[in-house]
Amino acid sequence: MTVSSPAYHHPVPQDTRFEPMSLPAMFERTLRANPDAPFLHFLGRTYSYAEIHRDARRFAAGLQALGIAKGDRVGLFLPNVPIYAAAYYGAMMAGAIVVNFSPLYSVEELAWQVGDSGTRLLVTLDVPELYSTASKVLASSELETLVVGSLSGMLPWYKGLALKLLKRSQIADVAYGNAVKSWSEMTPDRVPSPTEVTPADLALLQYTGGTTGRPKGAMLGHDQLSVNAQQVAALNPFGDPAGEVFMGALPFFHVFANTALLNHAMVTGASIAMVPRFETKQVLETIQRYRCTGFPGVPTMFQAMLDHPDLAKTDLSSLKVCISGGAPMPAPVHLKFEEVTGVRVCEGYGLTESSGVVSANPYEGTRKRGTIGQLVPGTAIILLDKEDPAQLAPEGEPGELAVCGPQVMRGYWNRPETDADTFVERDGKRYLRTGDVAQIDADGFISIVDRIKDMIAVGGFKVFPSVVEDVILEHPAVKEALVIGVPEEYRGEVPRAYVTLNEAGGATAEELRDWLNAKIGKHERVDQVVIRDALPKTMIGKLDRKTLRAEVL
Template sequence: MVVNSAGYHHPTAWDTAFEPLTLPAMLERTVTHDPDAPFLHFMGRTFSYGAIHAEALKFAAGLIEMGVKPGDRVGLFLPNVPIYASAYYGAMMAGAIVVNFSPLYSVEELSWQVADSGSRILVTVDVPELYGTAARVLQSSELETLVVGSLGSMLPLAKSIAFNLFKRSQIAKVSWSNEVRRWSDVLSDKPVELPVVTPEDLALLQYTGGTTGRPKGAMLGHSQLSQNAQQVAAINPFGDPRGEVFMGALPFFHVFANTSLLNHAMVTGASIAMLPRFDAKQVLETIEKYGATGFPGVPTMFQALLDHPDLTKTNLSSLKVCISGGAPMPAPVHTRFEEVTGVRVCEGYGLTESSGVVSANPYAGTRKKGTIGQLIAGTEVIFLDKEDPSKLAPEGEPGELAVHGPQIMRGYWERPETDADVFVERDGKRYLRTGDVAVMDEDGFLAIVDRIKDMIAVAGFKVFPSVVEDAVLKHEAVKEVLVIGVPDEYRGEAPRAYVVLEEGSDANGDAIKDWLNKRIGKHERVDQVVVREDLPKTIIGKLDRKALRAEVL
């Protein structure tokens, strides 16, 4: 095997054929095999593949009756609830393009993305915060219809009755009209002719986190999503995947969960034990109740489980593997979680623009901590010069990771001018520039060094914040850390560390700074260590350097 900056793909990368199918076709295939197999476990109630498929068909028919045509955009403003799956696949059956919206969005954020995507219909639930935001957007945007599902109706009968009787403050007072319609009323049993949907059709607009300026909608087709789900499924070494139960604490609206949970389960016939939001105690109870075998999460989730007193009391014997993504996992958290639980944690990597997954450490056999693993089948990378992306990085040096594979997006929604910045052509192949600086070892394991935009320019030297963060985390008092560059009259920029301490620690910033600066390079030395109660996090719980920079600077 030859590994160099000119490119690399896994030795067996092209041995596996992935079918570029539509997601509805893949769901149909799974349903045909076993319609009664459990798909979603939600708060004590189980929904079979057949039930979700039937509801998706009714939603598709309802959309067509409402005048939705192929290519129209249907937005999902939903937490992890069963109708997410029905709306997601149903909209695609109708030929529509799904647009994922975070249920944490403000009115302004949701309004902007609704307008940018041109969404006609928005699906939400009768949770006051969600409905209130969606209703305000309906009044002030080009949205035509708001479809509102009943959270209580998705619960087991006894819980539904109790919820409706005693949790009235958690149920929105919805003003029904022609523009605001019940989910149950939109579902249609009338026979309609579904449009022909092809793998080349767009399936999903997945908005980026917006590292610079406004978020952009990554255009993901059925072929990209279906093949990435198959690529993820191909990693599983545990036998019949239909016996797997995934812990569904990651939000479906995020690309990581959309591929690694929802579509992955659907392609293989596995089930998902889902929660509407992450709660450490509920996660532990759910793993034990349903015998979860796999748990994809972000590092802060695993830290939260470590901090919970019930962790050591919970039977985790069903768990075969935990998959960490979204952000680098601190080595102390990785080691301690495995020591306490006995469950293997494997890190992986992906982007919104790659449908979710690019690489992963093997679930069994050789893996390397601190890396993002090996490329999943069908994927290739090259390493670009950090200063001039038209060139390859010098041999053996870190370079910007650029990825080619069947899962890579078509481009950004209505932003063709960005293609020249985000894609590079080499040897007849189109590579996605990730913005991440990476290295690869002789065994094909990738390690992310840092983000190009996050690098700190210190007197002509480039400082990688993640390198300094790794050094800070070796201090026994530090629980979390982010390092950013701050203006410095002499050096241009100076690294500064912001930390959260372990509970009960009385360490101070000056002491940590003195300890740290003796252990890192001169140009990496921080000007301050600032102790905080908390650090900003993204919607999926990973530490948010961009938000900290905006807050501080």
């Protein structure tokens, strides 16, 4: 597809280029436009851009007072709370590199990533589970300082008072001292020393689990993050972007939310109605209360909304579009959500290594269900041969998706030896190998066929698990499905399906197996269907094939 192709359906031309900026400079620009505009809505309290910027500057000064300098790593071990934004941008104002950590990490997981990244200071919350884990890591690692925020202090005064008086068990007993400081102690009224932060500087280490071995830290620069935020903002066809209100249910520590929510809102002056974690009833109430206009989420969130009895009585008329990413959206969920709510759902695609977003279906006009849409502006792709990535895939055949664009990471932290397997050079450009098998239609819409490492080798044939999953999800009794390969003496591997059922589902495992096998190729047939109460999910709620495979094998 050429740059000038009339088949490109996003609002700006495909060859649009964006100005790389440091995130602090981008924040300053938005602040000057409207300092009093709302930035974050949190459980009944609203924070303006000026308030978050003030706290970020104060935190930057607090870091400098502790000797945190340009290039040092500052970790965030936080759910979705307002101080996440202040700590994120404040660390960058001081020239530090932010490291995101999932609040679900165990002591061992957190300690390993703190050590690998060289994190000197960690910000967390006075929630018992978080503080307990963080304090153990402080005692057993090279971590120097723990900063603890007060959840009650971020709430409206009456909610904060109720938490302190009635729910003391939900507040950790923090042992403050030289190595453990409160958020308020770190943010006194002072001005940080000037620090030159350029677009070329490293901004974020975002760890990715991958498929094998230890997680790797993707190195994302200010230029990559700022450009990707602008690429996402350019997809909006609805007019003044500063008037948008995003539903903030995705966890900020994940790259999808970092770009599609936090930085996206900041670059446009929009606001985020945030919740600490995804809880369906609270999300529905938040959408209605704050008249949310956009909702980026993962497929399991939309399924949970469909399952909730309050959906029918919730006013969703303010929503212009929902964006689904993180995992393929099952066609039945996609169709039913749009039918029940009347809200358009657009699938997109991205990776940690691409700052979050590579492609999306247009929010208005032409879109194609089951695809990940068209590339965001300024991005190029090629398809590599699945067996020999040094070659392009044969014309018209699926191949490994490789991405080139200003949002692609620099590489993995302290892993220069991985570059040869991570990137491929073609026509003087460096392309990121995604590990995803894709195909592209004549209009430039991309479909992900499967993961290269998820393909099942059945007697010399390659079976794509997603193809089998798509078929079994057509059965009205099936709610979720994962297909993995299990060892078999004669054919090497054989597909096996693991499913959960809808409440009204009454099918047996044998009935599902026979129904499925009658609809797919001989080499794709499963040896059995296993019905489970639940399937493993990742920290952002997408189905986790890696964990299932580890459990089974």
